[in-house]
Amino acid sequence: MSAMPIRRIAATLLHPLRAAQARIDAWVMARVKRQPGPIAIPRHRVYILPTRFGAGFTLMLLVMLLGAMNYSNSMAFLLTFLLAGLGLVGMHHTHANLVNLQLRAGVARPLFAGETAQVEVRIDNPSLQPRLSIALAWPRAAATPEAVADLPAQDGALLTLTLPAPRRGWLRAGVFGVSTEYPLGLFHAWTWAELDTALLVFPQPAPPGRLPPGTAGHGSLDAGQRPGQDEFSGLRAYQRGDTARAIHWKSLPKSPQPLVKQFHETLDQDLWLDWSALPQLDTEARLSQLTRWVLDAETLQQRYGLRLPGHVIAPGLGDAHRFQCLKALALHGAEA
Known part of the structure; x- marks a missing residue:
């Protein structure tokens, strides 16, 4: 064997x-099938077994029953059957504590890779009786459930489960358990459910410090002007070494000293975050660096656009534009 x-x-x-x-x-x-919600818990989908205390309680009742039979003690029989009836009533209430509860998905907030996802589940109690000690937990979790709440009559509660997010892309919440041991803790009633919940995980940002390259026609986080030959920017006093072509001859009759024409090359005020600007990095490292540049540009309020292979996002600014760029980085090379 x-x-x-x-x-x-x-x-x-x-x-x-x-x-x-x-x-x-x-x-x-x-x-268990993934459902968009709300998911109502039917009676036939609630499963129940004794807890350790319930098993000990049952063993105690057997011992009490044997003692009562051995001594033919009516009071011992009465106490044994009274406790047994109490246990059966508790089993009924434990099972009914989950029946007809409704589960809904909460807000799926995006996050960055390496962080801990917060999976929100809304539990509603449509009945006229409160439902106490309702617990949520992932499969094969520790003995202590992650989230516990009391549900008032015709009201609900928002519970949160935590889930690691090691990689970028869509993170499916998966199957979770709803359980209770109310009122006596002698029985454990539970069921399984899966809501259609997916959280968007952005690439982990690279450490700050590296700036995107700024060239003519491509913005930079320190964009501005530099000497060049593109645009006329004014006149300045003549300095030794200036060429004769740079002298503004028309101003000579009006000025006591020669003036020189000054030109500047203007850097584009729209910052372009380009995939091709990082040829030395692998795919994940590029996405990580581009994510850092998106966050830095948004912090500095610098308009920026994003160029990825097969996907270009025009320059913009704001929360919606930031989310659009980060989503494109998160789903790069994968199906949305």
Whole structure:
């Protein structure tokens, strides 16, 4: 017999409730479909098993029942059946605590690669009874759920689950669990759901410091003017070394000293962030550097455009333009 079946048998014997829940989860999660929401939790999709305390409670009742039968003690029988009835009523309320709750996707806020995504889930309680201790968690999460809330009658709550975002592109939230152990903690009721939630992950910005190249016709983060031959910018006093062609001869009769024509070459005030300006970097490093330049240009309020292979975004400024550029960088080379 191989090691894997032995481990499964050992896990089943040592943790029977956990093994049973794992088998139910595997069967259910294979049938969970992504839905846009709202998702109503039907009664037949709520699963329930005893907790560790519930298993201990059941064992205690068996011992009490054996003692009552051995001594034929009516009061012991009464106490045993009273506690058993209390446990059954608690099981009913635990199961009903999840039924007909509605799940909706919250705001999917974009983020940068390497950050932690905040996945928002809105839980609404349409019934006239409050629903207490409703918990959300990812599959195979720690024993402590990530988010817990009490839902007033005909009201709801916004819960947040965290999810790492290591890479750029679309990040699907995936399947999450909704559970409760209210009111007695003797039973664990749960179900699985998947909302059609996707968060846009921008490339991780490169460290600040590197400036985009600024040339004639292409802006720079320090754009301005420099000496050249393009545009006439005024007259200045003659200096030794100036050529005769530069002297403004028409002003000689009116000026005590010769004046020289001065020209400047104007750098384009629109900054172009160009993919081809970083030939020495690989794809991800280029996207990271272009992301940094987008953020810097927006901070300095410098109009900028973006040139990517097969995609050009005209110069602009503002939150909408920033998002358009960062989205293009995030989805470069991938399907939107």
